[in-house]
Amino acid sequence: MHLAYALRVDHLAIHSAMSHSAISGYLDNRSAVAALFQAAVFDAFPALRDDSPQFVVAVEQPKNPDHGHFAVNSALHLTKRLGKKPREIAESIVAALKADNGLLASRPEIAGPGFINVRLSRHAETQVIHAIRALGDEFGKSHVGNDAPLMVEFVSANPTGPLHVGHGRGAAIGDTLARLLDSQGYKVTREFYYNDAGAQINNLAASVTARLKERAGVACEFPEDGYRGDYIREIAELYAAQHPEDLLGNQTDQVRGFAVAALRHEQDLDLKAFDVQFDNYYLESSIYTDGLVEKTVAQLVANGHTYEEGGALWLRTTTFGDDKDRVMRKSDGTYTYFVPDIAYHVTKFQRGFGRAITELGADHHGSLMRVKAGLQAMGLGIPPGYPDYVLHQMITVMRGGEEVKISKRAGSYVTLRDLIDEVGRDATRYFFLMRKSDSQLTFDIDLAKSRSEDNPVYYVQYAHARICRVLEQWGGDVTSLSDADLSRLESSYESTLLRSIADFPETLAIAARELSPHLIANYLSDIAAKMHTYYNAERFLLDDVGLTHARLALIVAVRQVIRNGLRVLGVSAPERM
RNA sequence: GCGCCCGUAGCUCAGCUGGAUAGAGUGCCACCCUCCGAAGGUGGAAGUCGCACGUUCGAAUCGUGUCGGGCGCGCCA
Numbered sequence: 067m068h069l070a071y072a073l074r075v076d077h078l079a080i081h082s083a084m085s086h087s088a089i090s091g092y093l094d095n096r097s098a099v100a101a102l103f104q105a106a107v108f109d110a111f112p113a114l115r116d117d118s119p120q121f122v123v124a125v126e127q128p129k130n131p132d133h134g135h136f137a138v139n140s141a142l143h144l145t146k147r148l149g150k151k152p153r154e155i156a157e158s159i160v161a162a163l164k165a166d167n168g169l170l171a172s173r174p175e176i177a178g179p180g181f182i183n184v185r186l187s188r189h190a191e192t193q194v195i196h197a198i199r200a201l202g203d204e205f206g207k208s209h210v211g212n213d214a215p216l217m218v219e220f221v222s223a224n225p226t227g228p229l230h231v232g233h234g235r236g237a238a239i240g241d242t243l244a245r246l247l248d249s250q251g252y253k254v255t256r257e258f259y260y261n262d263a264g265a266q267i268n269n270l271a272a273s274v275t276a277r278l279k280e281r282a283g284v285a286c287e288f289p290e291d292g293y294r295g296d297y298i299r300e301i302a303e304l305y306a307a308q309h310p311e312d313l314l315g316n317q318t319d320q321v322r323g324f325a326v327a328a329l330r331h332e333q334d335l336d337l338k339a340f341d342v343q344f345d346n347y348y349l350e351s352s353i354y355t356d357g358l359v360e361k362t363v364a365q366l367v368a369n370g371h372t373y374e375e376g377g378a379l380w381l382r383t384t385t386f387g388d389d390k391d392r393v394m395r396k397s398d399g400t401y402t403y404f405v406p407d408i409a410y411h412v413t414k415f416q417r418g419f420g421r422a423i424t425e426l427g428a429d430h431h432g433s434l435m436r437v438k439a440g441l442q443a444m445g446l447g448i449p450p451g452y453p454d455y456v457l458h459q460m461i462t463v464m465r466g467g468e469e470v471k472i473s474k475r476a477g478s479y480v481t482l483r484d485l486i487d488e489v490g491r492d493a494t495r496y497f498f499l500m501r502k503s504d505s506q507l508t509f510d511i512d513l514a515k516s517r518s519e520d521n522p523v524y525y526v527q528y529a530h531a532r533i534c535r536v537l538e539q540w541g542g543d544v545t546s547l548s549d550a551d552l553s554r555l556e557s558s559y560e561s562t563l564l565r566s567i568a569d570f571p572e573t574l575a576i577a578a579r580e581l582s583p584h585l586i587a588n589y590l591s592d593i594a595a596k597m598h599t600y601y602n603a604e605r606f607l608l609d610d611v612g613l614t615h616a617r618l619a620l621i622v623a624v625r626q627v628i629r630n631g632l633r634v635l636g637v638s639a640p641e642r643m
Numbered sequence: 644g645c646g647c648c649c650g651u652a653g654c655u656c657a658g659c660u661g662g663a664u665a666g667a668g669u670g671c672c673a674c675c676c677u678c679c680g681a682a683g684g685u686g687g688a689a690g691u692c693g694c695a696c697g698u699u700c701g702a703a704u705c706g707u708g709u710c711g712g713g714c715g716c717g718c719c720a
Contacts, residue, residue: 178663266720378718396718403720431647432715504648518682539679
């Protein structure tokens with residue numbers, strides 16, 4: 067066993083916060099270096115042991131390769147506390163490093179204002195290959211979530227039309243967040259909230275009725291805010307075929323129910339094509355039928371956060387940070403959507419989800435503060451930040467260098483299904499995920515369709531397929547590579563790749579903490595680039611069997627990491643392309 | 644007017660808990676095909692990190708202000 071493992075036992079208590087791969091017993095390089103230096107700092111300056119808060123060593127990865135594999139800046143941080151010059155402190159820390167730690171290639175250098183630059187021994191670098199082989203699909207996972215129940219709510223489209231590209235981005239982000247948090251040990255539930263009550267649904271029914279009358283040749287005016295997409299005509303046709311007794315759509319409840327069911331079915335098919343599955347569908351209508359609206363209002367009134375004005379009932383959300391108070395019950399006696407929204411989020415908490423993530427289009431961000439304020443006003447002990455929100459910005463779709471105009475009112479918008487049919491599920495998901503969710507996204511259809519390395523998805527998948535192809539040519543049994551002599555991995559390409567694949571668990575941990583799926587896409591793109599560079603620079607199938615096996619053992623590990631990463635994104639890892 | 648997001652290379656975008664000479668892809672320029680895939684490879688030029696002030700040993704990163712763009716601001720959802 068490598069000494070890094072022993073270090074972990076010594077210092078895990080101090081560094082539990084940075085132990086990223088708890089499942090494995092494998093300690094990532096950064097944490098191993100941190101543990102080594104933490105001990106050295108305390109040995110060099112024993113008084114720091116008793117400080118509160120205790121000094122924690124930070125380890126960073128320098129951009130400049132001349133600065134080593136990792137850099138420790140503790141000497142700079144301790145300047146003030148110790149009243150010494152940073153370079154002196156650095157000298158003391160380095161002098162206190164445990165010899166024979168097995169982790170470092172050489173005595174660390176002190177550079178610049180007082181950075182300590184460290185290089186890993188090649189032996190330490192190669193340990194990750196064993197860890198990846200042992201863990202397989204589990205490599206990268208962690209238990210930090212402690213099986214805590216967590217809900218990710220996403221898509222939550224009104225059943226008033228097919229899913230469009232914006233819903234697609236939400237679906238990709240929400241589903242990946244769910245996969246990501248699952249990988250970190252949370253007990254994740256995916257939920258879709260259906261706004262199947264209220265004015266929009268009536269509007270939908272009215273639109274269908276209008277089309278029914280139209281096809282029957284009965285004069286009528288189309289609702290001003292009606293839905294004009296062709297799918298309304300299709301629903302009218304279906305309705306007419308199944309309900310010949312009501313060709314004019316006069317049975318409003320029946321028309322409404324039919325239209326909602328038809329659109330839900332369509333949306334389900336869209337999501338299935340996107341490989342997104344929900345554990346639960348929560349119907350807004352059930353909030354009314356279960357009496358939760360009245361209950362919520364009664365609670366808010368009892369808590370003294372409401373007042374009547376102009377015949378309406380208001381919630382004083384300004385008490386909780388909102389910029390204006392909000393109407394709960396309109397003067398006509400009906401409720402605004404705001405009340406069921408609060409009631410819905412209360413159910414999340416009461417159903418045991420100590421953490422909830424709500425994924426929404428950024429155009430709904432106005433409702434965030436209101437809901438959070440409403441939850442606080444309920445006085446149920448819900449944590450102040452509840453729930454977490456992840457918002458995604460708008461998408462611009464480009465084809466042939468031109469923007470494809472999206473207009474829901476005109477009924478001419480790019481549906482999610484269109485996109486999946488045209489560019490494929492993998493590319494659609496990856497493109498939605500490769501940018502930070504709160505920046506706007508340009509979706510280049512031509513690029514997404516192209517089968518070349520210019521295409522970011524193709525580039526990553528190709529790295530995976532390429533490894534499969536090399537192994538296929540080799541023709542041996544991959545399990546036999548566990549005996550490979552990894553000390554044969556001497557080139558800088560190999561060092562770079564080894565350290566990159568070792569970063570995978572930490573990348574997942576950060577992406578989960580930041581709720582940022584794009585970090586995974588960036589990471590995979592980086593690994594793929596390094597793999598392609600390696601492939602172009604070196605050969606794998608050589609007369610030298612020892613070197614061949616060592617290199618194959620490395621790329622098998624790379625393949626596993628790419629596969630595990632793509633799985634989190636919901637993108638396939640093809641063996642050939 | 645108020646709130647949220649964004650402003651980094653010609654273009655599309657990264658930049659982790661503040662760190663050393665700010666990165667990638669694409670485009671541009673120059674070289675390179677006896678090769679497990681030339682639909683490729685190697686190298687190069689290219690940025691006042693919108694602007695100003697502040698905090699700090701150190702700011703693209705944190706704070707304030709300001710300019711520009713997007714979105715939201717209804718007793719609609």
